[in-house]
Amino acid sequence: MFHIATLVLLTLTVICGIDGRVWFSRDGICVASAPCTCDNAEILCSGLQLRSIPTFIPRDVSNDSLAGWPMSAAFFQMYSNNIEVIDDRAFCNLTFALSSKVFMMLASNAISSLADNAFDCIQNNVHYLDLKNNRLTALPVAMLKLTNLKELFLQNNALVRLNPLVMKQLGPTLTNLQLDLGRFSTWPSEFSHLRVLYFLEANNITFPNIPEDGFFWVFFVT
Numbered sequence: 001m002f003h004i005a006t007l008v009l010l011t012l013t014v015i016c017g018i019d020g021r022v023w024f025s026r027d028g029i030c031v032a033s034a035p036c037t038c039d040n041a042e043i044l045c046s047g048l049q050l051r052s053i054p055t056f057i058p059r060d061v062s063n064d065s066l067a068g069w070p071m072s073a074a075f076f077q078m079y080s081n082n083i084e085v086i087d088d089r090a091f092c093n094l095t096f097a098l099s100s101k102v103f104m105m106l107a108s109n110a111i112s113s114l115a116d117n118a119f120d121c122i123q124n125n126v127h128y129l130d131l132k133n134n135r136l137t138a139l140p141v142a143m144l145k146l147t148n149l150k151e152l153f154l155q156n157n158a159l160v161r162l163n164p165l166v167m168k169q170l171g172p173t174l175t176n177l178q179l180d181l182g183r184f185s186t187w188p189s190e191f192s193h194l195r196v197l198y199f200l201e202a203n204n205i206t207f208p209n210i211p212e213d214g215f216f217w218v219f220f221v222t
């Protein structure tokens with residue numbers, strides 16, 4: 001009997017704990033505009049035929065003690081829409097603690113450009129950026145501000161060049177890079193900026209030679 005009571009108490013604690021962790025809702029209202037919904041640490045907007053990023057209700061989540069414990073990871077599920085551009089300061093109504101990691105899922109949209117200040121206010125939080133299946137031809141200048149980007153996915157974008165300044169900026173933090181080099185005629189020398197990379201997937205290579213000093217990490221080329 002004692003054990004059952006303990007179990008019930010534990011279960012209640014866990015359920016309340018999860019309820020308390022509804023980071024993106026305030027008074028039961030999702031901070032992202034409809035038709036997006038919020039669930040714990042996720043903003044759910046995938047497959048909703050959106051043409052732009054939702055707007056957000058200002059919410060200060062920088063005071064971690066308000067929610068009980070630090071928000072370690074925030075997920076923006078915005079894949080499979082028709083988003084074409086991301087405007088300046090699109091995420092500035094949300095405030096994150098420095099320790100919060102933002103995972104930005106933007107795959108399978110129609111993104112051809114990001115405003116130069118698109119990542120302002122979350123520039124130190126974005127750790128994971130998935131832009132697979134979009135319409136980028138170059139690395140957006142907006143990436144120049146990202147100070148903690150670890151993983152970047154760009155497959156199925158018709159990239160024609162890699163902005164050297166962006167590669168230099170991402171170099172100290174980027175560990176995983178996946179992209180298509182179908183439009184390149186030589187191995188991009190900008191890869192040499194990636195000092196901590198441990199996984200590279202470079203697809204659709206048509207040029208014959210990869211220079212011996214073109215990389216110094218373990219890599220995977222298809």
Ligand SMILES: *[C@@H]1O[C@H](CO)[C@@H](O)[C@H](O)[C@H]1NC(C)=O
Pocket residue numbers: 054055056057058089090091092093
């Ligand atoms: C930010 O919040 C203000 C005030 O609620 C709102 O008018 C604006 O549209 C929001 N902007 C974004 C980009 O979410």
Ligand SMILES: *[C@@H]1O[C@H](CO)[C@@H](O)[C@H](O)[C@H]1NC(C)=O
Pocket residue numbers: 063065066
């Ligand atoms: C953070 O939240 C706690 C608990 O509600 C409160 O006591 C404290 O004053 C808040 N700090 C700031 C800077 O808002």
Ligand SMILES: *[C@@H]1O[C@H](CO)[C@@H](O)[C@H](O)[C@H]1NC(C)=O
Pocket residue numbers: 156157158159180182183203204
């Ligand atoms: C890369 O190759 C795949 C499969 O062959 C193809 O579907 C895709 O369009 C190619 N991407 C580019 C950017 O050329």
